[in-house]
Amino acid sequence: MKRVFIIVFALLSASIARADEGMWLLSLLGKNIEQMQAQGCKLTAEDIYSVNQASLKDAIVGLGKVESPFWHFCSGEIISDKGLVLTNHHCGFDVIQKHSTLEHDYLTNGFWAYKHSDELPNPGITASILQRMEDVTDQVNAVLNDNMTEEERAEAIERISAQIVAKAVQGTDLRAQVKDMFEGNQFFLLVYKIYQDVRLVGAPPQSMGKFGGDTDNWVWPRHTADFSMMRIYTGPNGEPASYSPNNVPLKPRHHLPVSAKGVQDGDFAMIMGFPGTTDRFLTSFGLKETMDVTNDIRYKVRTEKLRVMKEGMDADPKTRIQYASKHAQCANYWKYSHEQNIALKNLNTMGEKEKIEREFTTWVNADPARQAKYGKVLSMIKEGYEAMHPYNEASSYMQEAALQGPEVPLFAFRVSNTLERALDAEKTPAPMKDMFMQAIRENAKAFFKDFNKDVDKNLMATLFKMYNDNVAAEWHPEVINMINKKYKGNYEKFAKELSDKSIFTDEARFNAFLEKPDMKKLQKDLGYITGKSIFETYQKLGGATNSMRNNIAKGDRLFVRGLMEMNPEKVWAPNANSTIRLTYGNVKSYKPRDAVFYDYYTTLTGVMEKEGPKGGEFEVPQQLKDLYNAKNFGRYGADNISVNFITNNDITGGNSGSPVINGYGELIGTAFDGNSEAMSGDIDFEENLQRCINLDTRYMLFIVDKMANAQNLIDEMTIVY
Known part of the structure; x- marks a missing residue:
């Protein structure tokens, strides 16, 4: 009964603004841009996604592995003109662990590279940047018919997809895939440039990057410095290349300016990244x-x-x-x-x-x-x-x-x-x-x-x-x-x-x-x-x-086709499938089930006052306590610093590390989690409760500048105040 009361209370308290459901395909943003602008976006659809000129999509990175580069385990964003990538600590956790030993325990102590030669290579990790996408539904449907078995249909799709991909990348170093959308009712070609030399640049200690541990996972409020930094390298010619000491930092088409302005409740916020899977059409x-x-x-x-x-x-x-x-x-x-x-x-x-x-x-x-x-x-x-x-x-x-x-x-x-x-x-x-x-x-x-x-x-x-x-x-x-x-x-x-x-x-x-x-x-x-x-x-x-799976797949495809026919005026978003998407909303508070009186963001002051993260396994590092006691916030806050904030963006796994971008195209945060009250969201979006938990860029800058003393990294970012 208590749980029901809390959820009802949350629904009432959050009724001022409702989240926008949808992880939208970039090439179709023309259907959404007016609503985005009404909510506070100052950019055009061309500013966000363009094939012919630099745009926001050129700063968005999908992190993958050599054996499966199109399946992105996390997202990231380029934040300098030298290929510096910001992502989550938990996205970099595996590579941080692999570099850690008893003698060099980067998990416990953190890691920072103060020059390029100190950065650590990560064989097998890839970074994908979308070049363009194209609706190829007509080309695929031309080889399909309703009399095909599911096996015949799959084989025909595979053949035509291979032909489309081969034509798209012919004579280039690009990689491409054809992905189905709406349970096999539409098909899109996505062309990427995939980089194979991705190096670890920096990460705070896990006592900060994983603050709260499993106890705080999927929970708001949070006080977690969930970030790490990597760098993309290319061959001397600027093109993707396997690791070599002769490689050079990537010169991206676009990088995101990093905002130190802070956020206010109601501010426009959009997130771009590579969400893994949702199943919103599940029966x-x-x-x-x-x-x-x-x-x-x-x-x-x-x-x-x-x-x-x-x-x-x-x-x-x-x-x-x-x-x-x-x-x-x-x-x-x-x-x-x-x-x-x-x-x-x-x-x-x-x-x-x-x-x-x-x-x-x-x-x-x-x-x-x-x-x-x-x-x-x-x-x-x-x-x-x-x-x-x-x-x-x-x-x-x-x-x-x-x-x-x-x-x-x-x-x-x-x-x-x-x-x-x-x-x-x-x-x-x-x-x-x-x-x-x-x-x-x-x-x-x-x-x-x-x-x-x-x-x-x-x-x-x-x-x-x-x-x-x-x-x-x-x-x-x-x-x-x-x-x-x-x-x-x-x-x-x-x-x-x-x-x-x-x-x-x-x-x-x-x-x-x-x-x-x-x-x-x-x-x-x-x-x-x-x-x-x-x-x-x-x-x-x-x-x-x-045969059972084929029957379900056919039924799902026809069910979704029927739903779209039943609601022809609705603007539909396809399920997430590890392809790049954009979701938009606002910085938006709510009353979490276990902390009704917390405001929409929590501060470093709150961290210092806590003996521990609600029973979690990590304590605040002494170095951070010393910085707080000395009020050594520098440019990032007069009395306190925002640690995390929440928005009502529609995200899922794979969005970890995605940039949270304001209406001017500036980075205000890095997405790292969802909230437990709306964990149903991958199956049925809850427009009043759905929240995305984000690291405030000011806290990231504060740690890099004051705690890590990595002035080299601060200097290469474009910071806006």
């Missing part, structure tokens, strides 16, 4: 599966996974560094899943979905032509999810407890596949064999750097037992059957034997094996047996559900 049938299967199982399994990792991290300083990033990544969506289910229930999202479906059914039944076209759509989706349910349960446990649980099975499977190819004398020439073996050695070196065999052993025993107890025997990998039979269900005994004997748990054993690789010996290794059996079962699960 009630899909929602039930998300809540009861995906979120519930993820939360249960990760609760145990986090416990095991934390025990190992607390016991040993080296393990704390090794598992810091793994723990943080696991914890993020552990809490997200839990909070999303709470929000979905409190906001009756199921009721809202069912209402939309009733309206859709009424509209369909009012016309025989619509009945013929859409009459079976909802039943098709419903039946698909019902058939999928037992497989989804097994797949969720497979993902969480086996594939993303202990690390040895995945490592063993990948290494074994590559090794088999390397040792196939008939099919693999000697130079390629050497290349494969070198790749194995490099991957192994990276793996063992952040691997603790005791932690992995405990994860295996705990999570494999959980899989056994919760998944039907039909979907037990052979390794689970072996443990139950040969080891009489003693998962600790099995995990210990694997840990003690497998070549995949000990770097010296592994390297010795590589000196004289033997496939017969490999096939008897418990790590190999475990990885192989897990992936065989995983593939069987995927194959068993292909």
